[in-house]
Amino acid sequence: MWLIFIWLRDSKASKPVIAVVAIIWGVGGVGLLFVISNWVVEQLPMKWMRFLQPYVFVGPALAILSWYLAIPTFRTLVLSLYDAAGVNFVGLDNYIFAFTDASMLESFRNNSLWLVVGTSMSVILGLLIAVLADRSKFETIAKSLIFLPMAISFVGAGVIWRFVYFYKPAGQQQIGLLNAIVTAFGGDPVGWLTVRPWNNFLLIIILIWLQTGFAMVLLSAALKGVPSELMEAARMDGATEIQIFFNIIIPYIQGTIVSVSTTILIATLKIFDIVFVMTNGLYGTEVMASQQYKQMFKFQHFGHGSAVAIVLLVAVIPVMVYNLKQFREREAF
Amino acid sequence: MNNSLKQQRLISDLLVNGTLLLICLVWTIPTFGVFVSSFRTRDDITQTGWWTIFTNPTTLATLNLDNYSNVLTGKEYVYKSPSGEEKTEKGPNLSMNFINSLTVTIPATLIPILIAAFAAYGFAWMNFPGRKIFFVIVVALLVVPLQIALIPVLRDYTKLNLNGTFLAIWLAHTGFGLPLAIYLLFNYISQLPRDIIESAFIDGASHFTIFTKLIMPLSTPALASFGIFQFLWVWNDLLVALVFLGSKPEVSVLQQQLQNLVGTKGQDWHLLTAGAFVTMFVPLLVFFSLQRYFVRGLLAGSVKG
Numbered sequence: 001m002w003l004i005f006i007w008l009r010d011s012k013a014s015k016p017v018i019a020v021v022a023i024i025w026g027v028g029g030v031g032l033l034f035v036i037s038n039w040v041v042e043q044l045p046m047k048w049m050r051f052l053q054p055y056v057f058v059g060p061a062l063a064i065l066s067w068y069l070a071i072p073t074f075r076t077l078v079l080s081l082y083d084a085a086g087v088n089f090v091g092l093d094n095y096i097f098a099f100t101d102a103s104m105l106e107s108f109r110n111n112s113l114w115l116v117v118g119t120s121m122s123v124i125l126g127l128l129i130a131v132l133a134d135r136s137k138f139e140t141i142a143k144s145l146i147f148l149p150m151a152i153s154f155v156g157a158g159v160i161w162r163f164v165y166f167y168k169p170a171g172q173q174q175i176g177l178l179n180a181i182v183t184a185f186g187g188d189p190v191g192w193l194t195v196r197p198w199n200n201f202l203l204i205i206i207l208i209w210l211q212t213g214f215a216m217v218l219l220s221a222a223l224k225g226v227p228s229e230l231m232e233a234a235r236m237d238g239a240t241e242i243q244i245f246f247n248i249i250i251p252y253i254q255g256t257i258v259s260v261s262t263t264i265l266i267a268t269l270k271i272f273d274i275v276f277v278m279t280n281g282l283y284g285t286e287v288m289a290s291q292q293y294k295q296m297f298k299f300q301h302f303g304h305g306s307a308v309a310i311v312l313l314v315a316v317i318p319v320m321v322y323n324l325k326q327f328r329e330r331e332a333f
Numbered sequence: 334m335n336n337s338l339k340q341q342r343l344i345s346d347l348l349v350n351g352t353l354l355l356i357c358l359v360w361t362i363p364t365f366g367v368f369v370s371s372f373r374t375r376d377d378i379t380q381t382g383w384w385t386i387f388t389n390p391t392t393l394a395t396l397n398l399d400n401y402s403n404v405l406t407g408k409e410y411v412y413k414s415p416s417g418e419e420k421t422e423k424g425p426n427l428s429m430n431f432i433n434s435l436t437v438t439i440p441a442t443l444i445p446i447l448i449a450a451f452a453a454y455g456f457a458w459m460n461f462p463g464r465k466i467f468f469v470i471v472v473a474l475l476v477v478p479l480q481i482a483l484i485p486v487l488r489d490y491t492k493l494n495l496n497g498t499f500l501a502i503w504l505a506h507t508g509f510g511l512p513l514a515i516y517l518l519f520n521y522i523s524q525l526p527r528d529i530i531e532s533a534f535i536d537g538a539s540h541f542t543i544f545t546k547l548i549m550p551l552s553t554p555a556l557a558s559f560g561i562f563q564f565l566w567v568w569n570d571l572l573v574a575l576v577f578l579g580s581k582p583e584v585s586v587l588q589q590q591l592q593n594l595v596g597t598k599g600q601d602w603h604l605l606t607a608g609a610f611v612t613m614f615v616p617l618l619v620f621f622s623l624q625r626y627f628v629r630g631l632l633a634g635s636v637k638g
Contacts, residue, residue, distance in 0.1 A: 005500065015429060019436040022499050026440035030447055038541045053540060054464075057455030061448050061511055062467060067489075068508025069474045072482035079484060086488075125356075132353045135346075144624070145357045148364070151620035152613055153569030155588045158595060159609040160363045163370065163383075163602075175382045175602075177366060209360065217628055270478050273571045277595055292480055293572070302484050309480045316476045327472045 001029055033060065073313065080306035084299075094307035104308075107286040110200050111269065114287060118207045118268045123261050125208065126215025130223055131245070133216075143220065147213035154210070154273030161206050162278065167191040196284040203285060206274050211267070215260050222256035223249065262319055269315055288312055371606035372396040378602040400607035405431075425604065427611050429583075430590040434568060434615075436499055437578075437586055441506035441567045442560055448507065449514030450522075450556065454544050456515070457523035458530060468519075474512040482508070483576050490577065497579045505577050506570070510563050517630070521555035522548060558630025561623050565616050587612045 004025050034056070041052045083090050098104050129146055133139045149157065166176030170188050174180040179189040193199050226249055234244050250257075272289035279285045281294065288308055296305035369383040374395055377385070386392050404427045455461075456468050486505060487496070495501040525548070533543050549556075571588045578584050591608050594601065620627065 005498075015432050019432050022436050023439050026500065026503055027443045027447070030444050034447070034451060042539065042541070051461075054455050054459040054461035056451075057459060057540070057544075058452045058461075058467065061452035061515060064448065064504065064508050065471065065474060065511055068482055068486060068505065069477055069479075069512070070470060072485040073477065075485040076481050129353070129356060132349050132356075135349045136353050138350065138353065142353050142357050146360050147624075148617075148620070149360070151565060151616040152364075153571070153588055153616070155571055155591050155595070156569075156609045156613050159591065159605050160367045162595070163367050163606075164363050173381055175379065177362070177382070177384075180382050180384070209363070212360075214631065217631055221632055266476055266478075270480065276571070277592055280596075289480060289572075292483075293575075296484060297576075306484055309478070309484070312478045313481050316478060319476050320473055323472055323475060324469065327469070 001025075030060075076306045076309050076313075079302055080310050081303075083303050084301040086302045090303065094303040097304055098307045098311060103286055104291060106284060107288050107291045110285060111271075111287045113200055114204055114207065114268050114271055115265060117201065118204045118211070118271075119261055119264045121204075121208045122211040122264050123215050123219075123257065125212045126260070127219050127257070129212065129216045130220035131249075133220065134223055143213075143216065146216055149210045150213045152210070154206075155277050157206050157210055158274060158277035161209075165192040165202060167193075193279055193285075194283045199279065199283055200285055203274055203278055206278070207268060207271065211264050215264065218256055218260050219253065222253040226252045262322075266316060266319060269312060367606050367609055370602065371400055371610050372398065373603070374399070375601075375603040378606070400603045401611070404604055404607045404611060425590060425594060425608070427587065427590060427608060430585060430587045431611065433584055434586040434588075437502055437506075437574070438564060438567045440499070440503045441510075442564045444503055445507040445510040445514050445563060446556055446560055449511055449518050449559075450549065450552065451544070452511075452515050453518035453522045454540075454548055456519050458543075459540065471512050471515050475516060477512075479509045479573070487576060496577065497581050497584055499584065502573065502577045505573055506563075506567050509573070510566070514559050514563070517559050518552065518555055521552055525551055554626070554629065557623070557626045561619060561627045562630050564619060568616055 004021070037056045037059075038053070041049050041056050044052065079086050080094050081089060081091060083093075129142070133142050136142060152160070163175075164177045165179075166174075167179055167189055168174055168176070170183075174183055174189055176192075178192060183189055192202055230248055230252075231244055234248055239247070270289050271287055272293065275281055275285055275287050275290045276293070281287075281290045286294075288311065292305050292308040292312070295301045295308060366383045369386060370378050373383065373386075373392075374397070377392065377395060381392075386396070404425055406426065406428065456464060482505075486508075490496045490501050529547065529551075530543060533547055538546070569588065571592060574586050574589050578586065578589070580589075591605075591612050594605050594608050
């Protein structure tokens with residue numbers, strides 16, 4: 001196995017050949033690991049086999065989870081108390097930096113904006129579209145179109161929206177859609193991505209564009225679960241459609257709204273690519289995850305980078321606690 | 334009375350469909366614009382808006398596939414700079430990045446599925462000390478941001494000399510995808526009917542046989558749902574690739590290359606537009622052919638609340 005790894009790393013063979021060998025080597029290797037370790041355990045006396053076999057099944061998963069998530073959490077916590085290179089203990093200095101530095105404060109402000117505006121707009125629009133589609137004859141195609149951006153990467157979305165926000169000086173023909181509209185109505189073209197603080201909203205629109213489809217799919221499924229007798233009865237009693245929406249539908253799908261919002265909230269908290277591609281954090285658009293990347297790779301400051309990561313972690317702890325509580329209440333385990 | 338009711342319904346129908354159509358247009362136009370642009374010539378893209386093909390249909394004749402052949406082959410192309418002189422530039426070679434993306438994404442999808450399926454079976458149908466506490470840890474890790482792991486794992490990779498290798502990024506994506514994978518597959522596998530598994534046991538089948546011959550085939554819908562998720566997530570990822578693959582061109586994936594194009598050649602729209610669609614080709618294919626599984630996966634994941 002190791003020899004193949006060395007060969008793969010240093011080989012000059014043609015690209016597709018390497019790719020195929022690498023894929024077979026990687027996936028096959030993991031499969032082989034299970035087969036061999038299980039075979040070894042099955043050769044042991046019954047008592048030992050009984051004891052060890054579960055760990056053949058869950059062991060690899062636990063090992064990788066420990067290495068990649070569980071232990072790094074503590075290591076990052078420790079690193080956040082050390083200096084740039086992770087050598088000297090500096091106490092809470094990195095956190096003081098995180099909560100006082102101007103660019104960090106800016107990214108906290110922006111991140112809150114992302115969380116509030118991005119999440120609420122995605123959910124509200126998702127719900128609106130789900131309700132409309134439910135009453136329309138074009139439900140499937142409309143939902144597909146809204147859902148489509150889910151398959152597009154943040155980088156790809158960045159390219160698409162650069163084309164919308166693109167700016168050319170006044171007098172030239174605009175090739176960005178937004179400026180073309182503005183100038184068609186006789187306005188002056190605007191360098192959208194450089195206008196503080198509104199450029200943040202323009203970046204958030206990209207997130208909304210990507211996430212609304214997700215909210216729509218889940219909310220639409222929940223809407224279908226609202227019993228129609230309930231709504232018919234309300235209509236009989238003379239309730240308007242708007243009353244039905246707020247007094248029957250919303251309470252009925254509340255659980256889904258909460259879980260959709262949480263999922264989008266967590267995704268938004270970690271938002272990185274959109275900012276990195278569109279503005280690289282310039283013009284007052286920095287967010288936490290882009291700050292963390294910058295601290296880590298541009299300034300090579302592991303202490304600062306770790307502190308920001310810990311702040312991100314602390315922000316999701318309420319959700320984690322909620323998940324664990326839900327889990328404990330389930331009787332399946 | 335009846336007439337006015339009919340009229341009312343007609344108006345509300347119009348209102349519903351009209352609003353929906355408007356939203357769909359707004360949602361689709363940005364992508365459509367880039368799609369059209371990717372077939373336009375370099376000069377056309379930078380000088381006129383893509384909507385020109387509607388206002389001036391004669392320009393339809395100039396649409397071509399040159400941008401795609403430029404970004405895919407890395408061959409040199411000639412263009413006139415604004416000052417009038419002819420310049421030669423080398424296009425990026427996205428087909429290499431395309432292969433890299435496949436090399437990263439396929440194992441980074443299959444490995445976590447395999448490992449998670451074994452683990453989910455273990456948690457669901459085997460009894461061992463620590464079972465509960467380990468699963469609680471998996472649930473806790475569901476929402477942990479992967480940013481937390483970047484620095485420690487990067488340091489390990491530097492020590493192990495793994496930076497910039499495919500193995501490094503497979504394992505990283507496996508680690509970050511595992512909590513959700515185990516959780517989703519556990520929900521599915523633990524719901525499988527108990528009798529099937531017990532009768533297989535009585536027939537003398539081992540856990541391993543039951544898992545490979547019975548559980549895996551029965552779990553195909555769940556495996557497919559998670560697989561699509563992980564595939565799209567890995568294919569579209571930029572951050573993990575930036576951190577663990579680095580900037581070596583021979584391993585860099587499509588997203589990195591596209592991001593490079595935005596950064597260094599932000600004005601080379603003809604490369605950007607075609608590059609964006611090369612990057613989106615596979616996800617869109619997956620999306621359209623397997624949308625049902627994808628939606629099912631979303632719905633299953635949402636149960637976690």
